[in-house]
Amino acid sequence: MSNNLKVETPMSLFDHPRIEPLAASLRPMGFEDFFGQEHLTAEGSLLRRSIENDCFSSIIFTGPPGTGKTSLASIISKHTEADFIALSAIDSSVGEVRKAVKAADEARKFSGRKTVLFVDEIHRFNKAQQDSLLKDIENGTVRFIGATTHNPGFYLTPALTSRSLIFTLKPLEAPEIRALLAAKMPRIIKELDAEISFTDEALAYLSENCEGDARRALTVIELAIKTADKKEMGRDELQECLQVKSYKYDADAHYNAASAFIKSMRGSDPDAAVYWLAYMLEAGEDIRFIARRIMIFASEDVGNADPRALQLAVSASQAVDIVGMPESRIILSQAVTYCATAPKSNAAYKAVNLALDDVRNQRSQTIPMHLRDPRSSGYNPNEGNYVYPHNSDEAYVKQEYMGVETKYYQPVERGYEKKIKERMDYWKKLRGEDD
Template sequence: MSLFDHPRVEPLAATLRPEGFGDFFGQGHLTAEGSLLRRSIENDCFSSIIFTGPPGTGKTSLASIISKHTEADFIALSAIDSSVSEVRKAVKAADEARKFSGRKTVLFVDEIHRFNKAQQDSLLKDIENGTVRFIGATTHNPGFYLTPALCSRSLIFTLKPLEASAVKSLLEAKMTKIMKALEAELQFDEEGLKFLSENCEGDARRALTVIELAVKTAQSDKIGLEELRECLQVKSYKYDADAHYNAASAFIKSMRGSDPDAAVYWLAYMLEAGEDIRFIARRIMIFASEDVGNADPRALQLAVSASQAVDIVGMPEARIILSQAVTYCATAPKSNAAYKAVNLALEDVKNQRSQVIPMHLRDPRSSGYNPEEGDYVYPHNSKEAYVKQEYIGVESKYYQPVERGYETKIKERMDYWQSLRGEDDREESS
């Protein structure tokens, strides 16, 4: 059997598109009896729907099911290659169908985020007057990529990557139809289907594409783990803007939670997805100050060294350096006291009257300096290198070290200075 024995043009995923909710796999949170989406469809009361979620999770299939369930004409466009004139042509056809036959039309626009603001807004009038029942699909966050006007007129449903069990159930249930569509009689072993279901990243379309390639290139009547592994090749990652920030968030929060295993996993995930190693290094440096701080001052030193090292070394060895920095920061004692201190101070600077710099702290060469209003006392001339001296002019407390790691010693030192200040106060009062 060779590739040339199969002149099929339509992808297998399109051929096997589900006819109804009964053979739609996954997304139970949306398709279950009594769910908002099911009620909206069964009661035929929606005007605009937006499906958002990763590739291969069923957005187009759901749109097709909706059109069949509501007995409506179905016009499918892709925002990648469709112009405003094509949209207007579709709307005109929908308007004529409504006037002459009373039939409704579902206008489905895939990758709707590819339309600019003007193109998206051009749909609003026809959605509102009922010319079309609009369904848009996007892999991006609608709040960022779609206009507020379109979002406000739409029910927005989020599809999730399919669980491995859902993908496996889909493949097993559709196997007879797959073989018929491909005009083949082959068998897939359990181990191979399990591997594919777990490694297609929740993308049913990708799983079916791999199955199709495996069948077309089969050298025997049985396809197993090795054949599917070869056809899958490199795992695909959905690593768009949302995934970038979500992965970074999980990475930081795992370090903050002192879980080195989770932190290293998300590090590996970002590296495998092609994340910029300098971005990762910058996040570690920020974390070392924000979340470790003076509880272990060496964390920042190590993070800075790691950032310099990965810039010099590059991948793949940079992964080792990053792993060292990540595991150190994840297991270091934690304190956000320095982070909180500067934020509290900034809040006062922004919202309160600026403090006048005390005369004894000013540069003697500056204009307006008057030594008669107070002399600066050099702390190193005292036994403790500490003197009671006003440095801000008002009572304030920004830096409050925690009793963890090295900050325990810092707190002890600050408490000791406070006790010296108290002794000075008592001596002055006497």
């Protein structure tokens, strides 16, 4: 083939000296040594059936780093006896994609071999680059597999996603990481030519703290072996190699954590709310973003059931701007636990949404004459006089304020809003209205 692209064919791990990272050289060769993602790789699953029947044209794998997206793509190429061309969308151009497609076309014409074109970080391709793949996917020149850590619905073009099977990979659970390390350890020791062992406590610690990222776990093991000054490695050594715990805090994690945070407060669970607060803080979330979310929550979900919640949230927002981290964690925790344990009402939130719906979708109400500014054009005092409520004993008078009968604000029987409801019911009686 007249190109410089690397086309991989199956070979033994030990056919050549290892010059790549350990995690890359230990990629599984087949489903039998692939760990995790049972929902995708189990016998009878849609992915397995698509591969075994050789009937896919385009696949998108989405999921966090280190969950096996690249490994699965490589396994698929081996299982379907196809050449494997790997590109990274970070540093590949449309021209390089065209070279890959040309190589695949030549392989099909001259040797009858199929080609799997794998593009890692496919979300980094712009619309034109993504669309450049469509024709060759449809005519069968390449079997396309894309990998992304982002939501395909937001970051990939509809034209590409509509032609693809989309599979989501999940972070590996600690037992899966532990099983992977146990299975790979003999090869790791042989590959690195090391005489070393790891305590069960050390491997358990690493399995729990690599955040479901198999590649990170193997990278830590490699570093520990290469820097070892003893025959047996314990938890302290792996903890040092792990250094700062990794957090998968991309755009999806940002929104998911914020969602879990808000829903925990709404569910009146202060422990869960503080956990998600701590998670966001440790991942480096902007404390002003957190403070804004608490202010919104205090009004949307607590509302008049406890009006002090909004006051506290605003005060917390001002305080974190002045104080900064790490002390702001205390201020945020106070606001979060207060809001989580406060009585809840979304009556004010619902009221303004109902009113906005009427304003947008119905004819605008005419402002009653007695409510208009006397200085405005068209004002006619003969069409009604405004009655000043403070001149009455109850500071309340029966008077029309909108022109139509409707109810937007309906307070709940919780917290301070219960008192508001009692007051509104009393005014009803003064107006002579029945419940």
